[in-house]
Amino acid sequence: MTTTWTESVVVTRQDPTPRIAVFELARADGAELWDYEPGAHIDVMAGADGLIRQYSLCGPAGVRKQYRLAVLNEQASRGGSRAMHALAEGDTVRISAPRNRFGLAPVRRHVLLAGGIGITPLLAMSLALDAAGGDYHLHYCARTRAEAAFATELQNNPRVSLHFDDEPAGQRLDLARDLGPPQSDTALYACGPGGFMDHVLGRAAELGWPPSALHKERFSAAAADLQDGAPASGAFTVRLASTGAEYRIGGEETILDVLLDNGVDAPYSCRQGICGECVVRVLAGEPDHRDDVLTDAERADGMFTLCSSRARSPHLEVDL
Ligand code: FES
Structure with a gap:
């Protein structure tokens, strides 16, 4: 692409x-x-x-x-x-041109959880929901009020709660109180740095929210999944279904890098497993998913990121 x-x-x-x-x-x-x-x-x-x-x-x-x-x-x-x-x-x-893997789900209510600069896509969602009369609540967390770029824009909106680490404990985000148990007509959207994401997604799961209700966008891949930080695994071979060409992927290489080095017009953008631009379908072999963008359902459906994921089997065939 x-x-x-x-x-x-x-x-x-x-x-x-x-x-x-x-x-x-x-x-x-x-x-x-x-x-x-x-x-x-x-x-x-x-x-x-x-x-x-x-x-x-x-x-x-x-x-x-x-x-x-x-x-x-x-x-x-x-x-x-x-x-x-x-x-x-x-x-x-x-x-x-814009791309979107973090759109609003077709549900009645939306809970938006922003950590720091993670406010950006959620601000767009809140503005759209305000304009459409949608039901939502936005929780905007930051270390301090002075570090919250959109605090002034949002502070008088009754659908917005501001949470600052250095202000009284009672106003800090408390998901048991602010989120509560899962509701079948409600979707959660979380965006922010890794620590924030691990906390809110983990806590939501503890509260019983199913993965299908959780929508997330990270700024960098989770530590365990990040291609630069993840332990490299053994070499394997990738076969492109369209040409039959095969490429050896070394333990320290990514599939995407090898394909690009060999002149293959593979799609990509972030190269960190977080944007979804390089997603292709696996046709054969066992994938070792190391992205932070695909849902369990998408993985089960054969979707796979070329930039960050690898293979557990000696060979992998992809629909490219
Ligand atoms: S290039 Fe963004 S997920 Fe692979």
């Missing part, structure tokens, strides 16, 4: 916190941008070395003249967020 790109210009830049910049981007040629559903993200190519990073669109969706996104300047990043923070109004960056 080929990524569709367009040149965009930074129309506004605001810095609501010392580490978070909020950008509004418009097409450089003045035309409208692509429509999108809340929860969608775009790729942004920024910096001299063309680093590509994914950023969720903050909404409101349906405004095709501009995309709003918020970027946390992460010291431990591989450079993408620093390149974004170097942007000023008037600068141009290439952006992709």
Whole structure:
């Protein structure tokens, strides 16, 4: 799959916190941008070395003249967020068409759980639900009020609860109180850094919420699943169903890297097992799933990420 790109210009830049910049981007040629559903993200190519990073669109969706996104300047990043923070109004960056693997489910009620910069896709969802008269509640957690980029925008919304680590214990997120037992007509959406995600998803599971009700988007793969951090396993062979070509995947290599090195036009974006762009179907062999994007049902249906997952069997055939 080929990524569709367009040149965009930074129309506004605001810095609501010392580490978070909020950008509004418009097409450089003045035309409208692509429509999108809340929860969608775009790729942004920024910096001299063309680093590509994914950023969720903050909404409101349906405004095709501009995309709003918020970027946390992460010291431990591989450079993408620093390149974004170097942007000023008037600068141009290439952006992709939106993709969405984190859309709203067709249920009556939605509980949105945001940790820090994870507010971005959930903000778009809350705006869409406000506009449609949907039933939801948004819990927005941050270390401090000063680090919550959208606290001012959201603080008077009765459907929003703000939770700060450094404020009285009674206002902190308590899932037994704030979420309660599972409801068949309610879906949960969680987005945030790894520790936050592990906590809220683990606690929701303890409270009896079934995996099918939990919708999640991580910013980086869970430690145990991350391709760079996961223990490499043995070599195996991947066969492409379309050509019959076979490729040896070494213990330290990813399938995606080997395919790209050999000129195969394989789809990809994040390369961390979190965006779903490289998903293909496994036709034969036993997959060793190491992504953080596919649901159990999708895995059972044969879906597989080329960038992060591996094989438990000596051979794997994929529908590519
Ligand atoms: S490229 Fe994003 S999941 Fe593989």
